[in-house]
Amino acid sequence: MTRQRRILVVDDEPQIRRFLRTGLSVQGFEVIEAESGAEALRVAPTARADLVVLDLQLGDMDGLDVLKRLREWSWLPVFILSVRDREADKVKALELGADDYMTKPFGAAEFVARVNALIRRIPEIAAQPKFSVGDLTIDMARRQVFLGESEVKLSPKEYQLLQFLARHAGKVATHQQMLNEVWGPGHAEDAHYLRIFMRKLRNKIETDATRPRYIITELGVGYRLLAPDQYDAAS
Amino acid sequence: MTRQRRILVVDDEPQIRRFLRTGLSVQGFEVIEAESGAEALRVAPTARADLVVLDLQLGDMDGLDVLKRLREWSWLPVFILSVRDREADKVKALELGADDYMTKPFGAAEFVARVNALIRRIPEIAAQPKFSVGDLTIDMARRQVFLGESEVKLSPKEYQLLQFLARHAGKVATHQQMLNEVWGPGHAEDAHYLRIFMRKLRNKIETDATRPRYIITELGVGYRLLAPDQYDAAS
DNA sequence: CCCCACGTAAACAAGCCGTAAACACAGTGG
DNA sequence: CCACTGTGTTTACGGCTTGTTTACGTGGGG
Structure with missing residues (x-):
């Protein structure tokens, strides 16, 4: 493999962060976390992550707004998590520049497989603020x-x-x-x-x-x- | 403007091909079709498609085998369709090199949005410009x-x-x-x-x-x- | 020997670009 | 309430590149 891939997980629920972290680190990913939209936007420019996993339901702001702000300067791959299963929500997120969308609850195996599929497509640099x-x-x-x-x-x-x-x-x-x-x-x-x-x-x-x-x-x-x-x- | 994107749809059911074709051509994609695994593998090398939409259930062979054969020489993005919703099936397809996996039945809007999300990533991979x-x-x-x-x-x-x-x-x-x-x-x-x-x-x-x-x-x-x-x- | 398709050269016209300046509008501070 | 400042829109014009037009030269095959 190339160098170790780093993933930024954005979610306000500690147990979900824990769930994702364990699943991802078993696969050899380095995981960094943010528990709010503001924190995510603050650390993203310097974190040099290869992928962002973003929950739509955050404490301080709408996940879609975080995505929008992120897309102003970065084309880093973004993986959306949400409890909402309506097709319109998925379409909106994808059109705003998200790369994948999963509805909770979901299995760790599929999640990791999808993350791998996304990472595979990113040559080296995509973030570059x-x-x-x-x-x-x-x-x-x-x-x-x-x-x-x-x-x-x-x-x-x-x-x-x-x-x-x-x-x-x-x-x-x-x-x-x-x-x-x-x-x-x-x-x-x-x-x-x-x-x-x-x-x-x-x-x-x-x-x-x-x-x-x-x-x-x-x-x-x-x-x-x-x-x-x-x-x-x-x- | 960039050139028109071409998508290869592989499915043995004519009505599904029709459903996909209308959805995709409205978005400005050029659609070419194959109704069997053998035909897909035959036309893929010369079709110069940008993406392959592949149904797992084909008349002549297993969709996963088609994917495997395709991956022997091409890293073209592959979008899997299937009636099977078991997590193990999805994981297997993704690990074989698929880029997305949707379970039938599904909405045209989400399908097209996901295709767009995949296509969007192409210029960075861009086989051979x-x-x-x-x-x-x-x-x-x-x-x-x-x-x-x-x-x-x-x-x-x-x-x-x-x-x-x-x-x-x-x-x-x-x-x-x-x-x-x-x-x-x-x-x-x-x-x-x-x-x-x-x-x-x-x-x-x-x-x-x-x-x-x-x-x-x-x-x-x-x-x-x-x-x-x-x-x-x-x- | 002539005809056809192609190559070459120059002159012309239109479209595109750079530049400048005037105008409308909102926000700021006195 | 008013001048001031910065921003985006509108209008005008000159110069240069480009695409088109026109004209003539060339060479091989019937």
Whole structure:
């Protein structure tokens, strides 16, 4: 096997945490725990877990909100547990970015088998709350952007756009994709916004906005935030 | 936008295939079908599907055997359907390499949501988004083309054309096919465009555009991008 | 010898992109 | 209650890349 896999279990009931922990550690997983949504969101960015097991019923907040917040910066696999068996609940969770959904009560064997099936699909890195190219660093957990040591203040839309680019670093982000993600559906025609906000972004993060080194425009298609290897190759 | 996802549905009951097909095609998936284990194993290698939906109960053989045989050469995601709800059955299927397991009867909405959750994970696994012949490399995930180490800048139409050729490498791409794919329907008469853009492509990727080594013209039919073995044989 | 399909070259037109500036709007603090 | 500040939207324009149009050259087969 590769290195040991780490799993973050989020549940407010101690006996369920215990049940999950024993099942998972027998399989050789390292288990870390959080007993509330707030704690989960606090430890997730630094925990470097490979998978999150999330109970929908938490003491302090709705599990779906935790999932939503997590998905703002991480595509870490998420395994949902719930007592609710309605199909609509499952569909909602899956559409929000969950990878599997089990209804309590369930058997430990199936749970572990499903966790293994998910883990198997994750090559190495999926969490990565930080992204870096050259002098540019994006801390997605803290919603902060740095150029070298100094922070760059971005407006909400500017940040959303840059984050989307970072999540697809190296690949081309289509006009459609960005308009859909940042402005929502129904703005497919407003490709014009992109030009204006790309200009603003470049003015803030590029040293010479007329010769961009980070945000490359792919004419007729979209924009590309260079991945580290591409950035190095362009030097 | 990414390309359309293709799903292979394996089930011996026509009404279930129909049920799945309607649910999936509404979501924009392309569905291909197999009604037996043998047929599934026969078409799978060439079908270039992104996901397999496999019923455990087939006319000719056990679904688990199909899964086992498939896993000998492919790590394509597999979604298991079954009437059996025993935990041991689920665990066995998951351990054999299945990615999800649903018990019949089930709702179409949850099924589609789970399929989407699986598909979503694909680009990270992405079997083989790169194509290479000789010094030419096409990185389809990043939408980049290289000649040796240095990148070749292509315009949208140029890239679309080259990508189409690469997807059919070794085989002949017809005039009609290319005009349909790149220029859309209604340009069947404009075979002239092809000559102009092939020239542009050759100028960018061939060392001597008058003696092409990659893009061969098949007189009266179309063009062909050599597959690696053909390229080696021509040296 | 001529015809057909393909290759080549240049000029043209449209679409796309970058840039700037004015405007509307909300939140803040005096 | 009002100026001030930052943000997002709207409008306008010039320049460059791209795709299209047009024209001519080439080479093999009937």
